Amino acid sequence: MKKMPAISRLWWRRPKDTNWAELSPGASYHGMWDTVARFAAEIRASDFMAEMIRRRDAYGSEGVMGALDCATLYGLTRWLRPAAIVESGGYIGMSSAFILKALADEKLTAAKLYSIELSQRCDQGALIPDELRSVSGGFVPMRGNVEDFLKRNALPSAIDMFLHDSSHSYRHMFWEFRQFWPRLRDGGLLVSHDVQMNAAFPEFVAKTYAHDKETGRLDAQRTSHYEWGRWGYIGFAIKKG
Numbered sequence: 001m002k003k004m005p006a007i008s009r010l011w012w013r014r015p016k017d018t019n020w021a022e023l024s025p026g027a028s029y030h031g032m033w034d035t036v037a038r039f040a041a042e043i044r045a046s047d048f049m050a051e052m053i054r055r056r057d058a059y060g061s062e063g064v065m066g067a068l069d070c071a072t073l074y075g076l077t078r079w080l081r082p083a084a085i086v087e088s089g090g091y092i093g094m095s096s097a098f099i100l101k102a103l104a105d106e107k108l109t110a111a112k113l114y115s116i117e118l119s120q121r122c123d124q125g126a127l128i129p130d131e132l133r134s135v136s137g138g139f140v141p142m143r144g145n146v147e148d149f150l151k152r153n154a155l156p157s158a159i160d161m162f163l164h165d166s167s168h169s170y171r172h173m174f175w176e177f178r179q180f181w182p183r184l185r186d187g188g189l190l191v192s193h194d195v196q197m198n199a200a201f202p203e204f205v206a207k208t209y210a211h212d213k214e215t216g217r218l219d220a221q222r223t224s225h226y227e228w229g230r231w232g233y234i235g236f237a238i239k240k241g
């Protein structure tokens with residue numbers, strides 16, 4: 001009988017005390033799909049989701065992330081267990097709340113979410129429940145333009161996760177991906193909302209591929225992502241290198 005290959009621990013869930021950077025070289029990311037889907041299903045059925053939808057509807061849902069994408073974002077964040085996250089387009093904080101909830105559920109009390117919002121008029125982070133905002137001081141609201149924060153070097157130079165949810169023009173999305181990709185550590189996550197709006201996300205991912213000139217086969221050594229995908233309107237890519 002043919003011997004089955006050993007199943008990597010990553011097929012289910014990495015142990016809590018494992019740093020993702022240790023897992024990256026040669027790691028299998030097949031297992032992440034199940035893990036993210038399981039976390040996403042958990043949060044969709046939760047009281048937290050019901051409460052966030054109630055808050056969103058009371059405030060006005062225009063321009064905020066929908067339930068499916070919030071659940072995916074939560075699942076990705078729990079799976080990664082990041083320490084430093086930047087999000088562009090924090091607005092009233094629907095996406096921020098789900099990131100902070102994932103950090104809280106993983107007991108990542110030292111993790112920080114740097115949330116950038118351009119508009120002076122919106123009540124930044126208004127939807128975030130108080131207990132998530134204050135417990136660890138993990139929510140760091142930054143009012144202004146992403147471009148200016150980058151110019152002033154006001155953001156961490158090394159991050160584990162970046163979420164794009166600001167201006168969804170092709171140009172701006174592609175520009176943000178290019179700015180934040182180099183800041184991501186090996187194994188870090190680039191996440192984008194509204195990837196259906198234009199071809200910026202698939203074109204960015206296409207640029208992370210390398211192929212052998214002769215055979216056309218994937219050159220895994222030079223390819224600079226481990227995995228990527230799209231779920232609903234969320235796109236993600238796991239940085240390699």
Ligand SMILES: C[S@@+](CC[C@H](N)C(=O)[O-])C[C@H]1O[C@@H](n2cnc3c(N)ncnc32)[C@H](O)[C@@H]1O
Binds near residue numbers: 095096165
């Ligand atoms: C789609 S909304 C974000 C929704 C938010 N993520 C949520 O789920 O509640 C987009 C936000 O991006 C902000 N924005 C647009 N361009 C920006 C830029 N260059 N820098 C920072 N924020 C920007 C807008 O002011 C707007 O509030």
